[in-house]
Amino acid sequence: MAKVVSSKMKVPEVKEPKITSVLITQPRPETEKSPYFDLAKKFNIKVDFHAFIRVEGLTGKEFRKQRVDITEFTAIIFTSRSAVDHFFRICEELKVKVSQDMKYFCITEAVALYLQKFILYRKRKVFFSADGSTAGLLEIIGKHKTNEKFILPLSDSVKNDIAQFLIKYNIKYAEAALYRTVSNDITEVMRTEYDVIVFFSPYSVQTLFDHDPNFKQSTTLIGAFGPTTSKAVEDNGLRLDIKAPAPNTPSMVSALENFLTELGKK
Numbered sequence: 643m644a645k646v647v648s649s650k651m652k653v654p655e656v657k658e659p660k661i662t663s664v665l666i667t668q669p670r671p672e673t674e675k676s677p678y679f680d681l682a683k684k685f686n687i688k689v690d691f692h693a694f695i696r697v698e699g700l701t702g703k704e705f706r707k708q709r710v711d712i713t714e715f716t717a718i719i720f721t722s723r724s725a726v727d728h729f730f731r732i733c734e735e736l737k738v739k740v741s742q743d744m745k746y747f748c749i750t751e752a753v754a755l756y757l758q759k760f761i762l763y764r765k766r767k768v769f770f771s772a773d774g775s776t777a778g779l780l781e782i783i784g785k786h787k788t789n790e791k792f793i794l795p796l797s798d799s800v801k802n803d804i805a806q807f808l809i810k811y812n813i814k815y816a817e818a819a820l821y822r823t824v825s826n827d828i829t830e831v832m833r834t835e836y837d838v839i840v841f842f843s844p845y846s847v848q849t850l851f852d853h854d855p856n857f858k859q860s861t862t863l864i865g866a867f868g869p870t871t872s873k874a875v876e877d878n879g880l881r882l883d884i885k886a887p888a889p890n891t892p893s894m895v896s897a898l899e900n901f902l903t904e905l906g907k908k
Contacts, residue, residue, distance in 0.1 A: 646881070661902060662687055665836040667694040667846045677895040692831040694846035697724045699821045700798065702735040711819045712738050715793040717745040717786070719779075719804060723756050725795040728820035742766070745790065747783055749868075750774040750887070773811045774887035776869050780807045787813045797845075798822045803870075825849040838884070840865035840894060844874035851878060865901075867894045901903045 666678060670691035682689040712733060733740055745767040748754040754770040757763055769786070771778030772826050780803075783792070792815035794805060808815045823845045832853060840864060841847050847866075850857055863883035866872040875882045886897035 649723075659702070660839040661685075661905065662839065663834070663836045664838040665690045665831065666840050668842055669693045681895055681899055681902075684899075685906075690831070690834070690836070693826055694828055694841075694849040695823050695843060696826055697797075697821050697823055699726075699728045700782045701821060705732050705736070705820065708819060710793070710816050712736075712793065712818075715791045715816070716741075716743065717747060717790045717792045719747045719783070719792055719794045720753050720757075721779075721796070721804065723753055724821060726753065726756055726760070727765060729795045729818075732820055733785060745756060745769070745786065747779060747792075749776065749779050749785075761774075765858070773889065774868070774892065776803055780804065783807070783813070783905065784811070785810060791815065795820045825852055828853050836862065838863040838865060838898075840867070840884070840898070841871050841875060842867045842894070844870050847871065847874040847878055847880075849904075860869055863891045865894065865898065867897075 654668075664682075664687060666689060668691060671678065678689050679690075681687075706714070718729070720729070730757070732738070740761075742765070744767065746757060746761075748757070748768065748770040751770050751774075754768050755763070757766070757768060765902055767828040769782045771782065783804075790813070792808065792813060794808070794815055795818050798819035798821070805815070805817060807813075823843070825845070826849065828849060832850075839850075841850075859880050864880050865886070866875045866882055867886050872882055872885055883903050884894075884897050886892070886894045888897065891897040891900050
């Protein structure tokens with residue numbers, strides 16, 4: 643006779659992971675006003691910072707070898723603040739004056755607003771992806787592609803889907819390597835086991851595997867900011883647990899806060 647299991651029998655509860663520590667793979671904020679510190683206090687967790695990568699700018703001499711004349715272009719595509727910094731640094735070093743009619747296409751509103759450090763923002767034509775996605779940026783570029791000649795600043799070793807899009811639709815453009823991305827030593831920080839590791843660049847993910855080719859995620863939660871970073875996480879066989887930007891979580895801080903809040907309800 644088959645054994646009947648009582649409907650009153652208690653099923654063992656599967657406990658959700660408890661988060662007490664988060665590693666942000668970026669430099670520690672210069673001031674204590676960072677929202678990451680507010681997050682740490684609110685949820686009583688430890689938030690550590692360690693930059694997995696650093697950006698080194700190419701010299702004017704190295705840039706000249708690419709034979710890219712910035713003054714020939716009518717539009718520029720920025721996918722990061724680093725690209726903005728190094729573009730205007732190169733312009734200053736080479737004494738290149740950027741036309742007031744230059745159009746700026748940015749991956750996020752934050753990158754667009756960062757332009758205020760270098761241009762009279764309200765008097766320039768600045769566009770950005772509404773949801774911070776590459777798809778959103780490409781949609782805007784597609785609306786302005788006629789008669790524009792784009793310059794795409796990037797790292798000296800990166801190939802991305804923006805360039806592929808420009809090629810596909812026969813949009814006039816040129817890539818301009820302005821900086822290189824270099825891995826930092828993460829030996830010391832990786833001796834600590836963190837509940838969450840948050841990445842902001844595909845290079846940071848690569849740094850992790852350069853450090854430990856056999857890295858196993860296990861119970862570690864992985865967060866990623868930006869579509870290319872998310873793709874790098876998944877391409878390396880990791881489980882992506884926290885993703886930003888999203889409609890209700892435009893920043894990584896808000897994504898972490900939402901995740902921790904939902905976790906606390908379980």
